[in-house]
Amino acid sequence: EPEVTQTPSHQVTQMGQEVILRCVPISNHLYFYWYRQILGQKVEFLVSFYNNEISEKSEIFDDQFSVERPDGSNFTLKIRSTKLEDSAMYFCASSEFGGSSYNEQFFGPGTRLTVL
Amino acid sequence: AQTVTQSQPEMSVQEAETVTLSCTYDTSESDYYLFWYKQPPSRQMILVIRQEAYKQQNATENRFSVNFQKAAKSFSLKISDSQLGDAAMYFCAYRSEYGGSQGNLIFGKGTKLSVKP
Numbered sequence: 571e572p573e574v575t576q577t578p579s580h581q582v583t584q585m586g587q588e589v590i591l592r593c594v595p596i597s598n599h600l601y602f603y604w605y606r607q608i609l610g611q612k613v614e615f616l617v618s619f620y621n622n623e624i625s626e627k628s629e630i631f632d633d634q635f636s637v638e639r640p641d642g643s644n645f646t647l648k649i650r651s652t653k654l655e656d657s658a659m660y661f662c663a664s665s666e667f668g669g670s671s672y673n674e675q676f677f678g679p680g681t682r683l684t685v686l
Numbered sequence: 687a688q689t690v691t692q693s694q695p696e697m698s699v700q701e702a703e704t705v706t707l708s709c710t711y712d713t714s715e716s717d718y719y720l721f722w723y724k725q726p727p728s729r730q731m732i733l734v735i736r737q738e739a740y741k742q743q744n745a746t747e748n749r750f751s752v753n754f755q756k757a758a759k760s761f762s763l764k765i766s767d768s769q770l771g772d773a774a775m776y777f778c779a780y781r782s783e784y785g786g787s788q789g790n791l792i793f794g795k796g797t798k799l800s801v802k803p
Binding site: 603 | 732736777781791
C-alpha cells in the first residue's frame, strides 16, 4: 500500500541554522500539507500546497518557513533560521482531493526536529 | 475559530472490552467533517473513521463507531471488542467545509489508549 515517507526521522540542529525537512507524498496525490506537534500540545496545521503554490497557511507559517516541490516527487519544508520553539514533530500529509468529503489525508511518520 | 477538545489524555481498556473516547468541538459552521485518526507507536497517523455533519446517521467501520451529537458538538469514538493492536494515540479532528479551505485539519490533543491483555 502506498505510504507517505519523511526524512530524516530525527534532525538535531543549532539555533539559527537552516533545516530542510523532506517528504515524498503518495504519487497520484495533488494536495500536500505540513503540520507540526510541539511536545504535549496539539497537532497544528502549518500550510497546504496545491498546483505548485501555497493554498493556505496558518499564523505559525511566517517568513522563516517555506515549502517547495522541487522535482515533482519531493515536498520540502524549509526553516531558514531555526529557533528553540521550532522544536517539534513535523508531519507531512497528502491527499488525492482537496476540499471534498473524500479528502482523506495520508500522513507520514513525522520528523522530530530538535533545536539546541 | 474552530477548536477541538479531547478531555482524556489517557485511557485504558481490557482486551475484548469496549471503550469510548470523548471529543468535543466548537464551531459556528453548520457544514463540516469530523475524523478520528489513530497513531500507533512510531507509526503514521491513519484514518479510522469520518463523519459528515449533514448526516444524521452515525458512522461505523467494523469495530469502530461514533456517537455524533451535532447540537451538543460532541463526537465520541467507541471501540468494541478491543484488541491489543488498538493501543495507540487517537486524535479527533475537524475540517471546515467553507472558506476555500484545501482541507486542513484541526486536531485535538489526543488520547493515549492502552489495551491490557
